[in-house]
Amino acid sequence: xxxxxxxxxxxxxxxxxxxxxxxxxxxxxxxxxxxxxxxxxxxxxxxxxxxxxxxxxxxxxxxxxxxxxxxxxxxxxxxxxxxxxxxxxxxxxxxxxxxxxxxxxxxxxxxxxxxxxxxxxxxxxxxxxxxxxxxxxxxxxxxxxxxxxxxxxxxxxxxxxxxxxxxxxxxxxxxxxxxxxxxxxxxxxxxxxxxxxxxxxxxxxxxxxxxxxxxxxxxxxxxxxxxxxxxxxxxxxxxxxxxxxxxxxxxxxxxxxxxxxxxxxxxxxxxxxxxxxxx
Numbered sequence: 295x296x297x298x299x300x301x302x303x304x305x306x307x308x309x310x311x312x313x314x315x316x317x318x319x320x321x322x323x324x325x326x327x328x329x330x331x332x333x334x335x336x337x338x339x340x341x342x343x344x345x346x347x348x349x350x351x352x353x354x355x356x357x358x359x360x361x362x363x364x365x366x367x368x369x370x371x372x373x374x375x376x377x378x379x380x381x382x383x384x385x386x387x388x389x390x391x392x393x394x395x396x397x398x399x400x401x402x403x404x405x406x407x408x409x410x411x412x413x414x415x416x417x418x419x420x421x422x423x424x425x426x427x428x429x430x431x432x433x434x435x436x437x438x439x440x441x442x443x444x445x446x447x448x449x450x451x452x453x454x455x456x457x458x459x460x461x462x463x464x465x466x467x468x469x470x471x472x473x474x475x476x477x478x479x480x481x482x483x484x485x486x487x488x489x490x491x492x493x494x495x496x497x498x499x500x501x502x503x504x505x506x507x508x509x510x511x512x513x514x515x516x517x518x519x520x521x522x523x524x525x526x527x528x529x530x531x532x533x534x535x536x537x538x539x540x541x542x543x544x545x546x547x548x549x550x551x552x553x554x555x556x557x558x559x560x561x562x563x564x565x566x567x568x569x570x571x572x573x
Contacts, residue, residue, distance in 0.1 A: 333541035340537045352538055359543040365518060366525030373435055373521055374503040377442035378496045385447060385495065389454025390484045394466055395476065404455070410448040426513055437513040442503050450495050457491055458484060493558055501551060522547050
């Protein structure tokens with residue numbers, strides 16, 4: 295009798311667990327479904343057939359949206375990749391230095407970098423803008439790349455340092471005894487062991503730059519250099535009644551992120567798993 299009750303309770307718990315997961319998935323993906331549905335409608339269909347799945351469909355919305363957004367795509371890809379690569383190089387070098395090297399004032403420097411995480415990001419907006427102006431990099435890609443890397447640096451330096459410190463010291467000492475330089479040890483030992491975290495870091499920074507709006511808005515006023523987030527906002531202002539075209543633009547802007555996640559999903563999950571253990 296007790297065994298039957300346990301089986302019933304187990305089946306009930308499994309049912310409610312799967313039902314809960316299904317509800318969460320519906321809540322997450324339903325807005326995406328509506329966005330894709332509206333992207334194939336014209337103005338009349340949006341008003342009178344909002345949820346209808348019947349045609350006619352208008353794929354030309356995607357053609358119009360892509361024609362408008364194409365230069366913004368190129369700008370955003372350059373900014374996102376540049377920021378991610380620069381951040382990875384600096385964070386891994388700093389993590390290796392703080393984790394395995396001894397140099398004067400290292401603890402003080404590390405404490406200063408760590409304390410930067412305690413400051414709210416909006417506090418740095420005006421000082422960062424003034425600094426970018428004094429450096430003469432306003433209206434250039436460097437305004438986004440350099441400051442994007444700087445914003446992400448404190449947290450990822452901390453993460454890389456924790457991971458490097460957890461690596462076996464004997465491996466580093468053996469390479470030093472074999473005559474390897476510190477850059478060779480960093481290149482051939484530290485970097486391969488940091489691969490999951492590098493993938494996780496790259497995806498997070500790429501996503502952050504891709505979706506960033508405020509900083510590019512205030513630092514880049516040249517139309518030809520603006521990123522996708524600002525371009526879509528301008529498209530919504532320029533064509534407020536073209537809901538189908540706007541939804542097509544939102545769909546197109548999300549496709550590169552989906553492709554990135556599909557190809558880097560394994561490394562992304564490995565990075566999350568490693569981070570949950572180490573941190």
